[in-house]
Amino acid sequence: MKKSARLIFFGTEDFSCQSLAMLLEAGWNVLAVVTKADTRSGRGQRHTLAPVKELAIKHTMPVLQPQHISEIDRELAIFSPTHGVLVSYGAIIPKTIIDLFPGGIINLHPSLLPLYRGPSPIETVILNGEEQTGLSLMKLSLKMDAGPVYSQKNVSLSGQENQITLSTRLASLGGQFLVENLQQITNESLSPMPQKEEKASYTKLLKKEDGMIDWSLPAKTYERQVRAYIKYPRSRVRLGEHEVIITKARIAANAKDGYLIKQCRPGWLELVEVIAPSGRLMSGADFLRGYKI
Known part of the structure; x- marks a missing residue:
């Protein structure tokens, strides 16, 4: 045609x-x-x-x-x-x-x-x-x-x-x-x-500060946020003196030795994959072994 x-x-x-x-x-x-x-x-x-x-x-x-x-x-x-x-x-x-x-x-x-x-x-x-x-x-x-x-x-x-x-x-x-x-x-x-x-419902223009995590919300909210903000503004959190970017997370049943798991309100979130302050992508477990938090 x-x-x-x-x-x-x-x-x-x-x-x-x-x-x-x-x-x-x-x-x-x-x-x-x-x-x-x-x-x-x-x-x-x-x-x-x-x-x-x-x-x-x-x-x-x-x-x-x-x-x-x-x-x-x-x-x-x-x-x-x-x-x-x-x-x-x-x-x-x-x-x-x-x-x-x-x-x-x-x-x-x-x-x-x-x-x-x-x-x-x-x-x-x-x-x-x-x-x-x-x-x-x-x-x-x-x-x-x-x-x-x-x-x-x-x-x-x-x-x-x-x-x-x-x-x-x-x-x-x-x-x-x-x-x-x-x-x-x-x-x-x-x-x-x-x-x-x-x-009608509306969405907002995202800003860098929207990616900051303070653990005051449910674990399922943060798990979704990590996926939603993977490109921008990226989900950020302070662990001790370090700010890291979370690239992959999943809901956990509870805290577990050797895994990077944080308590939320309610629930627990495992940080499966993060970008360290050095810029290196690593597992949460490797981050725990390499950085003091």
């Missing part, structure tokens, strides 16, 4: 790459990519390209990296796009940009809207111990994640996922889901349905 839509893709994170790659593989006409500015990281402030930019360069596509998204309305208009596709871009899109697309901007969001609107739906479903999450394709509106929904896909959870594994899984499923529905959306044979505002 001929794909007549002229698309602009908005995305920044690793999560976005699968969708862009699958759009290109399926033969969609992606005119340009809009992504965030390159970053500098590490001690040497090494120049790092946004993952989506790397993919766009590989396919010799124009890349726009505005400091503020509203700056590029004229540049985007030159492409005469019909639709936008937005996947994990990381900024609010203003009306001046939305209005450039006669067919609107289609947004892939990793939750079953109106649940878990906002910037951290993947982390929050893990924190809350949900048994399922999902994907939503919606028409972008001025209010965050509140636009009408074209289609949704349920995704079951095992209770063992961390942010990285769940994000990777949803990115792959999301790219497929987008491609499966995009033809119907762009030819207007699939109409979006309004969200039920009374059922």
